Amino acid sequence: MLRNRYAIAASVIFDGAEIHRDRAVFMRGGRILDILHVGNLPHGVPVRTLPEGAWLAPGFIDAQVNGGGDVLLNDDPGAGAMAAIAAAHRKFGTTGVMPTLITDAREKMVVALEAVDRAAALNAGVLGLHLEGPFISPEKPGIHCRDYIREPTAEDLDLLTAPRETATLVTLAPERFGAGVVERLADAGVRVSLGHSMATYEETKAALDEGLTGFTHLFNAMRPLGARDPGPVAAALEAPNAFFGMIVDGEHVAPAMLRLALRGAAHPMLVTDAMPPVGGETASFLLNGQDIVLKDGRLTNAAGTLAGSALDMASAVRNTVEMLGVPLTDALRFASTEPAAFLGFGDLLGRISPDFRADLVAFDPRDMTIYETWVDGRPSEPTNPA
Structure with missing residues (x-):
């Protein structure tokens, strides 16, 4: 038929x-x-x-998208907001998103985790939930609110490892807690990514051995690459089974550094770290009481700290070709095939x-x-x- x-x-x-x-x-x-x-x-x-x-x-897959269409997940971590964010990014070629909740009160994390399967039923473009924090380093908070940064409790681990139909991705600082946490998450099918971290090279290697497979916005908000202190960047680029996110907007990381990263063994992924103005109509919003304003392509608070991006995935692909000198086919892989594999959808998406x-x-x-x-x-x- x-x-x-x-x-x-x-x-x-x-x-x-x-x-x-x-x-x-x-x-x-x-x-x-x-x-x-x-x-x-x-x-x-x-x-x-x-x-x-x-x-x-x-279709493009974005593993780090905080908002879109004038919606910020931290303001409303429910199923409707997740579905709306996915819809806002679709016009830019993004067919799968991981709505991202940045460091906030535990209650919001609970609501988001309970809502994500319903969100996927509302919009098939919702692939799961990315929790960027709160288990990060107070030494590398970026725009995250320090008041909510903490270490995971036994109850948190039970919540994160509960069975779900959708994917769960957690960005954390592995040096902040003892051995076994990354392993428990990874064994439960949770994707674990290092980010907002001061981990040493040795601490990063230990986390990789436990099941860490991701690096959130490589170079940003992590211990820098040093001649005698290689840190997580060197560990990431030596790991052939690891994936690292790149925000290719010309603001977060110098193109020369990203070109260097592309020469490593790890798998590159394009992410947007997008905020509400992407696909929306407003150029400003509130994040944990801070005014975030879009000006000259940069989203910052009053102190000039970057607060996510105004990038969309179609622009990220174009920038990867133009700024990094990458063939279009490779840029497309970075936007689809690689993130699908990282999130566990390599046999479906x-x-x-x-x-x-x-x-x-x-x-x-x-x-x-x-x-x-x-x-x-x-x-x-x-x-x-x-």
């Missing part, structure tokens, strides 16, 4: 590993069946043909391949204008190319 079968034809299809020219992605419902020549599609299958020159690629979920993005490769996205096979409102 042809019911629920359809195809999207494009000048270029990047499947996450290889390029296919003048082909179509053949789908049924929310799953990919194959990549075929249009002439080889079954008779009668509806075909959506993208504009000449358009690319079709796996991040590729255009049989049996993968039909999360796709169509765009103009010249400037990363997004034409349309599909999440679980469902299209967004298309943008007409100029």
Whole structure:
């Protein structure tokens, strides 16, 4: 039967590993069946043909997104806010997000963890929850509120390791507590990432041995790379099974440092660390009582401390090509295939391949204008190319 079968034809299809020219992605419902020549599609299958020159690629996955569409998760850590954040980022090619709750009261963490499965039911683009803190170092708080920074209790660990349908990612400072915490989280399927940390090289290596696999916004808010004090950056870049987030906005990290990181053994991932103005209408918001203002592309408090970013994933891909000199196909992998693998979705998302979920993005490769996205096979409102 042809019911629920359809195809999207494009000048270029990047499947996450290889390029296919003048082909179509053949789908049924929310799953990919194959990549075929249009002439080889079954008779009668509806075909959506993208504009000449358009690319079709796996949808972008953002593992660190604090807000969007004028919504900040810390203000309302419920299912509706998570779904709204995912919807706001979809127009930028992002088909999967990890709404991110930064350091706050324990009650908000509880609410968010209890809400995330409901949020995924409301919007399939919600892949899970990222808790960036509160188990971080007071020496590297960034914009995080020091009043809420603390060490995890037994009750916290029980809460974090409870079974869920969605992914859980925790950013922490492993030097702040004894051995065994990272291992317990990792054994329960929680993704553990080092961030806002003063861990030494040796402490980082020990955490990696326990199951740490991520590094949150590498270079930012962590012990710096030193000649005789290599710290977490060196440990990260030596680890072939680790993943590190890059905020490629020209503000958080100098492009030369990111180019250096790309020469390491670890897997790069693009993240936005986005705040409410992305996909929204306002240029300012409150975070733990602080006025955060967007000016000249930077989100800062009154003291000039960076407070997340105004970056979207389409711009992050473009910046990776233009600022870091990376081929477009690699930038696309950093935005989809790598984060899918990091979050445990490597057999479902991040590729255009049989049996993968039909999360796709169509765009103009010249400037990363997004034409349309599909999440679980469902299209967004298309943008007409100029």
